[in-house]
Amino acid sequence: MFKYIKFLYQIMTSSKYIKKGKCNKCGNCCRNIILTLGDNTPIRTEEQFERVKEWDKHFCNFYISGKDENEVLQFTCNALDKNNKCKVYFLRGFGCRMYPKKDTKFLINGGKPLDGCGYYYEPNKSFSSFLKH
Ligand code: SF4
Ligand code: SF4
Structure with a gap:
């Protein structure tokens, strides 16, 4: 029984x-943010952005600051000051605190932190260590 609990714990936390x-x-x-619509598709037009702002006031915390190579709008957070400091640092949301998120599916699919980010990821075991078991 203990072995089973240990096994489950390892799966859940590894x-x-x-x-x-x-x-x-x-x-x-804080300035290369992609926002999405209810169906998870990224916002591509100003009209879409205006509509989602009426639907959810949280979207008013951002302004359009560019477009990526896929014609998807990029947003900057209003709380970012000109010195790259967060004006609401202690109250910032969970998503801000977790960035860059350790999302295995995202990383396996080639995702990586933004250019210039000081974080990076490494596999938690070497390839050869997997072969030993
Ligand atoms: S709330 Fe602060 S940490 Fe979060 S996106 Fe805005 S500026 Fe960045
Ligand atoms: S180093 Fe990474 S986490 Fe820190 S502000 Fe830059 S992109 Fe965000």
Whole structure:
């Protein structure tokens, strides 16, 4: 029974990656934000943005600051000051605190932290260690 609980605990808490490095306060993650509609598709037009702001006032915390290579709008958070400091640092949301998220599916699919980010990921075991078992 104890072995079974230990096994379950290991599955629930293990990750294939570990996050390394530290925040260099570049502010990139606060100004390259992709916002999505209710069906998870990214916002591509100003009209869509205006509509979602009426639907959810949280979207008013951002302004359009660019477009990526896929014609998806990029947003900057209003709380970012000109020195790359967060004006609501102690009250910032969970998503801000977790960035860059240790999402195994995202990483396996080639996802990585934004350019300039001081964090990076490494597999938590070497390839050869998997072959030993
Ligand atoms: S609340 Fe602060 S940490 Fe979060 S996106 Fe805005 S500026 Fe960045
Ligand atoms: S992109 Fe990375 S290094 Fe830059 S502010 Fe965000 S977490 Fe920090």
